Amino acid sequence: MSGDYPHLHPSARRVADEDAQSRIRRIRTDRWIAYARAEAVLAALEDLLSFPKRMRMPNLLLVGSTNNGKTMIVEKFRRAHPGIAAAETDDGVALLPVVRMQMPPGPDEGRFFGAILDALGMPFSPRDRIATKQDTAVRVMRAMGARLLVIDELHNLLSGTSMQQRRLLNLLRWLGNELQIPLVGVGTAEALRAIRSDDQLVNRFEPLALPLWTDDDEYLRLLSTLEAVLPLRKPSHLADSAMVARILSASEGVLGEIIAIVIRAAVRAVDTGAEMISPRMIEGAGFIRPSERRRVAV
Ligand SMILES: Nc1ncnc2c1ncn2[C@@H]1O[C@H](COP(=O)(O)OP(=O)(O)OP(=O)(O)O)[C@@H](O)[C@H]1O
Ligand SMILES: [Mg+2]
Known part of the structure; x- marks a missing residue:
């Protein structure tokens, strides 16, 4: 099975046909995201x-x-x-x-x-x-x-x-x-x-x-970049308003959290065969917001 995957960056397109295990490994690998x-x-x-x-x-x-x-x-x-x-x-x-x-x-x-x-x-x-x-x-x-x-x-x-x-x-x-x-x-x-x-x-x-991230063009570009480099076979439309708001609220605008949330959801998307991140996956994956985590810690 081979698709064109126009929603992906060429580097992700090349690996989008790999099996679930190898793509999950790629999704979890550290990479530099430019912003x-x-x-x-x-x-x-x-x-x-x-x-x-x-x-x-x-x-x-x-x-x-x-x-x-x-x-x-x-x-x-x-x-x-x-x-x-x-x-x-x-x-x-x-x-x-x-x-x-x-x-x-x-x-x-x-x-x-x-x-x-x-x-x-x-x-x-x-x-x-x-x-x-x-x-x-x-x-x-x-x-x-x-x-x-x-x-x-x-x-x-x-x-x-x-x-x-x-x-x-x-x-x-x-x-x-x-x-x-x-x-x-x-x-x-x-x-x-x-x-x-x-x-x-x-x-x-x-x-x-x-600064912390806010709902602006730069943040939308970050989500689009993330979507393009993660080898999911279907588009998730991360830059659509429903996603944008959910990810920002769960991450409290912290870059490391934004990236971690999207990566965890992408792993789920491969695991479940959904091949795209849905708003429900962002919420349903049991994330604890950074500020709540701090509250738990003290
Ligand atoms: N440009 C980037 N590309 C990809 N991932 C990034 C990028 N910047 C940050 N991250 C992700 O965010 C996480 C936190 O980033 P980093 O360790 O640089 O934060 P920090 O500001 O130095 O935090 P601390 O003050 O706790 O040391 C990284 O482990 C990585 O997963
Ligand atoms: Mg540091």
């Missing part, structure tokens, strides 16, 4: 990367709710600028243009530099002195030609004491100056609050928001 806001952030990151070295480098703060696609964007960016292994460079030194670390919870200077060394793939002992880790981190970042440092989960700053927070904010300022590379902070609105508590940093970090 305008993400493209704008990626362009801003490219711009930072090509910025000439100068005394004060511009920094960026990507701010958005949890599960709303922040890490996916910085990971996409990092993959676009991959490192080169030591064995493959002329001088035998590995290259890593984009370094992405995560601010550790309950952060102090030692853990902070430990997280950078982890990101660089540099072994270290937790017993190493802070100064040793700091020197190694800075030296290796220079040697590897690091051109941009992404600090994900920046809101973890706030889990430290106010003294620790101040020390780490100072450290961020110092690191940017020392390496003369742009820093990209990534986190929730709490991260913005932490940065704003430092008068000097607040001027240096330009906030870039990744």
Whole structure:
């Protein structure tokens, strides 16, 4: 059985005749879905990367709710600028243009530099002195030609004491100056609050928001893209008003939820042989809204 599947993207069309099991696996596989806001952030990151070295480098703060696609964007960016292994460079030194670390919870200077060394793939002992880790981190970042440092989960700053927070904010300022590379902070609105508590940093970090999704053209385009890449044999018309409203309400506008809901419904559509997502599948699959889940958790 082979159809034309005009509702599908060519890549999905090619696999639409595969059996249920293999299509379910494809539906559940991680993929990058492009949307305008993400493209704008990626362009801003490219711009930072090509910025000439100068005394004060511009920094960026990507701010958005949890599960709303922040890490996916910085990971996409990092993959676009991959490192080169030591064995493959002329001088035998590995290259890593984009370094992405995560601010550790309950952060102090030692853990902070430990997280950078982890990101660089540099072994270290937790017993190493802070100064040793700091020197190694800075030296290796220079040697590897690091051109941009992404600090994900920046809101973890706030889990430290106010003294620790101040020390780490100072450290961020110092690191940017020392390496003369742009820093990209990534986190929730709490991260913005932490940065704003430092008068000097607040001027240096330009906030870039990744807002929750609302019922607009961009959201309709996202649903159409999702529909086109999931290999269901019949059109689901996700961008029709009944679907649009249900998915938005169940997801509360959180990108990760929108995608998870559609994927779960698509798996059901294959499982049941319906081959299209119906409004009932969105509601009937027993989703717990993010805010209700939080209520259950506390
Ligand atoms: N561009 C995208 N394409 C496909 N899936 C995406 C995209 N962006 C986000 N997702 C989905 O949403 C989920 C959450 O995204 P991500 O981990 O980037 O959120 P986050 O904003 O970093 O959340 P947190 O603040 O909790 O770290 C991902 O696991 C993925 O399933
Ligand atoms: Mg994240």
